[in-house]
Amino acid sequence: MSHEEHLRIALEKKDVGNNYFKANDINQAMRAYHEAILYLRTMVPRPKKNGDGVSESAAARSATAVPPAILAEATTNLIAVYSNLAACHTKTEKWNRVIDCCNKALDYDPDHVRFAVELVATSTLAAPC
Template identity: 35%
Template sequence: MSSIQEKMAAALANKDLGNESFKQGDTKKALTQYHLAVLALSGLDNQMSGMPMMSSMHPQEGAATEEQRNEIKLNLAVVYANMAACHLKNANYKRAIEVCNSALKNDPNSVKAKFRRGQAKLGDGNLAGAEADFLSLGEKVPGVKAELEKIKKKSKEADEKQRKTMGGFLSRGRIITPEDEQEENSQSASSTSASASVPALAPAVKATPKSKPTLASKTTSQSRKPKPIPKEEEYTPSIWSGTAPKIQELAEGEE
């Protein structure tokens, strides 16, 4: 047995141990064994990539054939897909998507990796991405139809939640866009400024009924009547005729 075959067998042994642990429900131990398998297979793949063959008849010691390289990649895809099953069971959806991507990088046709990536996207809330993965497999693949039904149900629940959040606008066919909201705000501001420019009407003065005049009010009104201006007395010459003309002249305004 060559060194390549021995290393590959050791890696597959770790994979089998991981499978047994997963069946027993010990995902932590299973992930440990899968991780060891990935390290061994990845290192083997990198080693083979850096050792070119001397000739097609006598390859360099430690080099691998094309068939062995393909086998390593396929086994890597299987181990990564098994790791995804552990992450799905632990509801670690983002990590499950990552390892599924690694599996599909080694084997783009891995049905198990694509199916589990769809499950992980569904658990992570990416309904469109999950639907795309399941539809690419086709409904003939076992389990795909059931997963598509789950997506349909979750999509309906999301629509109902959005309708309640939007206050019924979606059910009436109206969706408030940022442009609509901006227009409503501008209209509200203009109406507010217009109402502020209109002067406020003075409150109506309530007429008070006239009261009958009392004796006190009559007395007050009579006491407030203006006094008559006394008439100017005509000048009568004094018995002293010598001074009377001079006083008369001053009264007429002469200096």
Template identity: 35%
Template sequence: MQSSNTNNEEKLAAGKQEKDLGNEYFKKGEVTEALRHYHQALLHLHGLQNNKTFAVFRKEQEEEPKKDPIQEEIMKTTSVIYSNIAACLIKNQKWSRAIDSANKALKNDPDNTKALFRRAQAYINEGNTTRAREDLEKLSAKNPEDAAVKREWHNLRLKDKEQDEKQRRDLKGMFERKWKSEEKEEGEKKSENKDEKLTSTAAGSSKTSAMEPRFIELDE
């Protein structure tokens, strides 16, 4: 009978194999096929983080928790797979789903800088510049000279500028609509006042005509 660790090692190896296949397809630009293999990899690893060995590993105690190298590797591999899924989703411009996958990657390995970087990318494209800035600040603190991070800072500034311009256009459009609405209302009021004045004048003329004295012809 196989031990729990031996079984975990086999599933981990199978998961890694699927992950590597996914990487090969991703490099060839075949994103759909890459995603298929990444999901297969997760199926192999699914449930391994909930066994008794892992429960001891994850348990928070005052004393230093016991660490199982196999379980640590399972966590890191799972994190890498989710991070790679995020990369695929970014390629497909699925920003919210990419953020979700990056979050899962960081949950399994908070030190996964690639997952953090990809989440920042997705936040920028989604328009959540506040969250993107937080992630980029963390990345810059770890590696201030990273060219890819600097590029995303540039993209963030462009997104900020784009949002500012959109806000100005929206405000301008709002004021123009308001001005046109007020102008229309003022025109309608003037028209109503003019009609009322004409009606009043006509009524006054009619009244005056009725009260005018009639000349009686003199008897000859």
């Protein structure tokens, strides 16, 4: 399957997730978003963190062959899908999962202020009393 096909399917899954989210069917939205992530991760390499020793995955190695325009669109959409998934977990009050999704989005875009703010706000909700 080509990168273009992977991207097309991922965007379809994202749209399906958005429709489920609007219909307040959060479980189905999360399922669709997870499927979108699976397709997008085949094209977008996992960001390496400051020498944490994380080895490149097969997806990361194959991402080098992805044309720059497709890689940019896939990365943008991967960040958006993690944001959408965080919104789903917010509705279900699964704060640790919100934090995880925000962190994953920030891995791809460390300067994204909205995720950082959401992460700080959610961290206070997830902290044990």
